[in-house]
Amino acid sequence: MAFELPKLPYGESDLQPVISSQTIGFHYGKHHKAYVDNLNKLVDGTPMAGQSLEEIIKSTAGQADKSGIFNNAAQVWNHTFYWNCLKPKGGGKPSSALLGKIQSDFGDFENFKKEMVNAALTQFGSGWAWLVADAGRLKIVKTPNAEVPFTKGQKCLFTIDVWEHAYYLDYQNRRADYVNAVFDQLTNWDFIEKNLG
Ligand code: MN
Numbered sequence: 001m002a003f004e005l006p007k008l009p010y011g012e013s014d015l016q017p018v019i020s021s022q023t024i025g026f027h028y029g030k031h032h033k034a035y036v037d038n039l040n041k042l043v044d045g046t047p048m049a050g051q052s053l054e055e056i057i058k059s060t061a062g063q064a065d066k067s068g069i070f071n072n073a074a075q076v077w078n079h080t081f082y083w084n085c086l087k088p089k090g091g092g093k094p095s096s097a098l099l100g101k102i103q104s105d106f107g108d109f110e111n112f113k114k115e116m117v118n119a120a121l122t123q124f125g126s127g128w129a130w131l132v133a134d135a136g137r138l139k140i141v142k143t144p145n146a147e148v149p150f151t152k153g154q155k156c157l158f159t160i161d162v163w164e165h166a167y168y169l170d171y172q173n174r175r176a177d178y179v180n181a182v183f184d185q186l187t188n189w190d191f192i193e194k195n196l197g
Helices: 021-043 053-060 064-085 096-106 109-122 175-186 189-196
Strands: 127-134 137-144 155-161
Touching: 021 064, 053 064, 064 155, 064 189, 096 109, 096 137, 096 189, 109 127, 109 137, 109 155, 109 175, 155 175, 155 189
Parallel strands: none
Antiparallel strands: 127 137, 127 155
16 A cells, blocks of 8 residues: 555653543544555556655645545645644753744744644644744744645744544533643653754
8 A cells, every 4th residue: 555554753641641542543544544445546547656645635725626635645644643642741842053043033932832722722624733843934924725835935833733533522512622731741842843954
C-alpha cells in the first residue's frame, strides 16, 4: 500500500486524563486509519500512488472532482501533524526565542492563547484551529473540514482538531474545556519550534 498509518508518538493512554485512551482508540485507530485506507483505495493504480502526501494535497486542493482524494489525503496529513503537536506532560511555555516571536506578533502569550482558543471555539462545525507562519509572521487561522493552511502558502506550526470525534467521548459538547486542557497540558512546544525552523 502506498500510504501507511504512522505510529503514534506516545502510547494510547499517555495523554490521559486530558484525552482518554478510548478517544485515541477511535480517533487514531478508526478515524485516522480510515482516512489512510480510503486514500489508498482512491489512488490505487493512478500516478498519485507514487506521489507524496503533500503533492497530492496541493494538486487536488480546490478541485471539486478531486474532493474525495483531497479530503482523505489532507485528513491523513492533518491527523499525523496533530498527534505530533501533542505530548504527555506538555503545555507550559515555549523557549525564549519562540516566546519572543509570539510576544512580537500577538502582544503577549496570554493574548496568543486567547486567539488560538477563540479560533477553535468559533470554527463552526468540523475543522481545525492553527498557528501558522505567513510570510514570516505568526498568525492564527481556522479551516473547515479537511482544509490545511499550507495549500495557501502558510507554514503549519500547531493545530488543534475541533471535529467532534476529537473530544465528544471525553467532553461531550464542552469544546472549550477540551481546547483549554489540550493547550495548557499537551502542547508540544519542541515540535512547534521545529516547524518554525
Ligand atoms: Mn480528527
